[in-house]
Amino acid sequence: MLPFEISPLLPLLESCKTIKQAFQVHAQIILNGFQHHVFPISRLISFFALLGSEEGLNYSQIIFCQIEQPNQFIYNTMIRGFSHSKFPEKALVFYSSMLHQVNQSPNNFTFPFLLNSCARLSTLKPGIQVHSHIIKFGFDLDLYVGNALMHFYSVFKHLNDARIVFEGSLVRDLVSYNTMINGYGLVGRPGPALRLFRKMQESGIVPDEFTFVALLSAFSSLDDSRIGKQIHGFVYRNPSCVDSNGLLKAAILDMYAKSGLMDLADRVFSSMASNKSTAAWSSMISGYARRGETAAARRMFDQMDRRDLICWTAMISGYSQSGQYSEALELFAQMEYLGIRPDECTMAAVLSACAGLGALSLGERLHGRYIGGQLCSQNIILSTALIDMYSKGGKIDSSLHMFHRIPKGLRTVSLFNSMISGLAQHGLGKSALAVFREMESVGLGPDSVSFVAVLSACSHSGLIEEGKELFRSMLDVYGIRPHKEHYGCMVDLLGRDGCLDEAYDLIRSMPFEANSVIWRALLGACKLRGNVKIGEVAAQKLIELEPDHGAHYVLLSNMLANTNKWEQAVRVRKLMEDKGIQKPPGWSYTEFQGTIHWFLASDKSHLQDKRIESMLQDMAMQLKSAGYVPNTAQVVFDIDEEEKETVVSYHSEKLALAFGLVNSSTGETIRIMKNLRVCGDCHSAFKLLSKIYCREIIVRDASRFHHFKNGCCSCKDFW
DNA sequence: GGTCAGCAGA
Numbered sequence: 001m002l003p004f005e006i007s008p009l010l011p012l013l014e015s016c017k018t019i020k021q022a023f024q025v026h027a028q029i030i031l032n033g034f035q036h037h038v039f040p041i042s043r044l045i046s047f048f049a050l051l052g053s054e055e056g057l058n059y060s061q062i063i064f065c066q067i068e069q070p071n072q073f074i075y076n077t078m079i080r081g082f083s084h085s086k087f088p089e090k091a092l093v094f095y096s097s098m099l100h101q102v103n104q105s106p107n108n109f110t111f112p113f114l115l116n117s118c119a120r121l122s123t124l125k126p127g128i129q130v131h132s133h134i135i136k137f138g139f140d141l142d143l144y145v146g147n148a149l150m151h152f153y154s155v156f157k158h159l160n161d162a163r164i165v166f167e168g169s170l171v172r173d174l175v176s177y178n179t180m181i182n183g184y185g186l187v188g189r190p191g192p193a194l195r196l197f198r199k200m201q202e203s204g205i206v207p208d209e210f211t212f213v214a215l216l217s218a219f220s221s222l223d224d225s226r227i228g229k230q231i232h233g234f235v236y237r238n239p240s241c242v243d244s245n246g247l248l249k250a251a252i253l254d255m256y257a258k259s260g261l262m263d264l265a266d267r268v269f270s271s272m273a274s275n276k277s278t279a280a281w282s283s284m285i286s287g288y289a290r291r292g293e294t295a296a297a298r299r300m301f302d303q304m305d306r307r308d309l310i311c312w313t314a315m316i317s318g319y320s321q322s323g324q325y326s327e328a329l330e331l332f333a334q335m336e337y338l339g340i341r342p343d344e345c346t347m348a349a350v351l352s353a354c355a356g357l358g359a360l361s362l363g364e365r366l367h368g369r370y371i372g373g374q375l376c377s378q379n380i381i382l383s384t385a386l387i388d389m390y391s392k393g394g395k396i397d398s399s400l401h402m403f404h405r406i407p408k409g410l411r412t413v414s415l416f417n418s419m420i421s422g423l424a425q426h427g428l429g430k431s432a433l434a435v436f437r438e439m440e441s442v443g444l445g446p447d448s449v450s451f452v453a454v455l456s457a458c459s460h461s462g463l464i465e466e467g468k469e470l471f472r473s474m475l476d477v478y479g480i481r482p483h484k485e486h487y488g489c490m491v492d493l494l495g496r497d498g499c500l501d502e503a504y505d506l507i508r509s510m511p512f513e514a515n516s517v518i519w520r521a522l523l524g525a526c527k528l529r530g531n532v533k534i535g536e537v538a539a540q541k542l543i544e545l546e547p548d549h550g551a552h553y554v555l556l557s558n559m560l561a562n563t564n565k566w567e568q569a570v571r572v573r574k575l576m577e578d579k580g581i582q583k584p585p586g587w588s589y590t591e592f593q594g595t596i597h598w599f600l601a602s603d604k605s606h607l608q609d610k611r612i613e614s615m616l617q618d619m620a621m622q623l624k625s626a627g628y629v630p631n632t633a634q635v636v637f638d639i640d641e642e643e644k645e646t647v648v649s650y651h652s653e654k655l656a657l658a659f660g661l662v663n664s665s666t667g668e669t670i671r672i673m674k675n676l677r678v679c680g681d682c683h684s685a686f687k688l689l690s691k692i693y694c695r696e697i698i699v700r701d702a703s704r705f706h707h708f709k710n711g712c713c714s715c716k717d718f719w
Numbered sequence: 720g721g722t723c724a725g726c727a728g729a
Contacts, residue, residue: 144722250726282727313728348729
């Protein structure tokens with residue numbers, strides 16, 4: 001029996017709404033000398049521990065320390081409180097102190113809380129130990145404990161272990177099924193999820209909205225929308241399916257948006273009337289963006305009243321994935337201006353836009369500002385985006401440094417692919433092969449993307465035999481059927497080795513029609529080797545496949561011009577002009593003090609800056625005195641030599657270099673991005689200029705990187 | 720005193 005004096009305090013404690021009121025009740029308890037009465041103290045601890053705030057937890061811990069012999073309930077309360085907190089590992093500390101106390105042992109209430117804490121840790125181990133305690137203390141057949149165990153194993157994607165618990169359980173309820181269905185969805189196994197749903201119906205357990213939400217999410221990663229539609233129909237026909245907070249409707253909408261069925265998605269969206277959640281808006285935005293309809297996505301985005309971070313991220317990544325990098329960065333700038341702090345997902349999308357543009361200094365700034373060292377090695381998608389950004393921004397050393405800092409157990413196939421393809425673009429074929437082998441040695445099987453990366457590494461570095469062997473092994477060893485991209489790499493590889501006939505034969509032996517990428521690879525090799533016969537075939541195919549693409553006409557006419565077939569060259573040029581096709585303008589840009597400076601070929605508007613003009617003259621003079629003769633072979637027009645020299649000296653990359661030279665000093669690195677492949681003349685000139693002006697020049701062109709240093713280029717004139 | 724609770728962005 002409680003002493004009668006305490007009874008007025010208990011209802012007071014029950015009715016506490018704020019932490020302040022609870023402090024007052026605690027003060028009253030102490031003033032009245034009840035601080036050692038188990039019951040009121042238990043209630044107080046429970047109140048503070050379950051408030052959900054750090055302050056509450058700290059306070060409950062202070063009270064806890066003052067109790068000589070905490071009972072089971074108090075221990076469970078502390079474990080429960082910390083299981084939801086920022087420090088789930090503290091729950092384990094309380095559990096362990098509970099075990100050390102004489103006459104104290106856990107009960108069936110202890111383990112669900114404890115497992116919940118374990119599910120939120122970064123390692124699996126403590127949870128497994130807890131599982132053995134559960135068996136030792138004989139709670140393995142408790143329904144709640146079993147469900148919590150399934151949840152714990154699901155979180156770590158150990159569905160087989162979750163399944164063992166499920167199969168071993170004597171009683172199963174809605175929660176058991178929902179947990180398992182969710183778990184299978186989490187690991188992308190919709191098949192078992194659906195089978196469990198059927199089993200659940202056979203057992204007479206009525207599904208709730210969470211069951212359907214879990215099922216829909218399990219199926220949303222699939223391209224097939226049939227099951228999704230069936231679920232929609234099932235829900236529609238069964239009025240018993242309550243959807244009290246609209247979760248289910250939002251899940252159905254998301255399913256349609258993910259399947260690209262925007263008409264159906266829009267119908268559900270409209271039916272939400274004024275209850276549209278930001279989640280629903282996000283689903284719509286990313287649905288449109290995924291189909292490349294960024295304008296439609298943007299219209300939705302602009303219509304929103306209140307945008308949360310996820311909407312911003314959805315729109316930014318929509319732009320990024322559609323290759324609209326500038327738009328992505330512009331929107332991000334707006335977001336920053338509004339003071340919205342990005343998270344890892346936003347950063348991954350923004351960094352991929354930086355990678356696309358080669359906006360290294362912006363990428364570096366974002367890395368420094370928003371991403372700490374620890375965070376980037378933990379979030380593997382972000383690390384992959386950073387590695388890609390540094391590679392494509394020209395800093396392959398930084399990519400490698402990041403890659404090596406990522407713990408081996410966290411590395412994924414995508415991460416390896418990103419690293420291999422970075423090394424490939426920089427012509428570091430041997431290193432790319434080594435990383436590829438490393439991926440295999442840690443037990444990660446290469447996928448189709450890995451092979452594109454490693455084969456292109458071989459072709460960019462002239463590793464002919466290695467490339468051929470890898471291509472053969474794709475199907476024989478790894479069971480991966482080569483796609484067009486892989487054939488494209490092989491055509492490139494053979495072409496660069498001068499085996500043009502072999503490359504042409506490979507194209508003819510392919511089990512599908514060659515696409516423009518493959519023909520372009522062949523044409524590029526023909527141009528390099530001066531093989532007009534096969535080159536013409538390739539160019540004709542390209543013109544057939546992409547008649548509006550000016551670059552093909554230019555390549556063909558350049559090749560004809562290179563072999564002095566001027567008349568034919570002019571004819572091709574004329575054909576292009578008659579069709580009204582414009583040559584794609586060559587442009588280059590370079591970043592300076594965080595701003596991007598664009599340069600168009602022969603466009604002299606930016607030459608208002610006299611310093612660039614005079615630098616160009618200085619460059620020409622220096623080159624001449626170094627004995628350099630401009631290579632004007634790629635200028636097709638039948639104009640005199642002096643004029644041709646003027647044309648090549650105004651190529652966009654030369655203008656960008658002049659700008660870079662004006663704005664840098666000896667020993668610095670100049671980075672230039674170009675939309676087309678760097679021309680032969682610029683390539684030779686840049687080699688000499690890197691020596692003359694003592695600068696490292698890094699050029700990213702349409703196919704790879706060129707590091708010009710001390711008179712040489714990393715591509716060894718092979719590109 | 721309790722277990723699940725991915726409808727949204729990489």
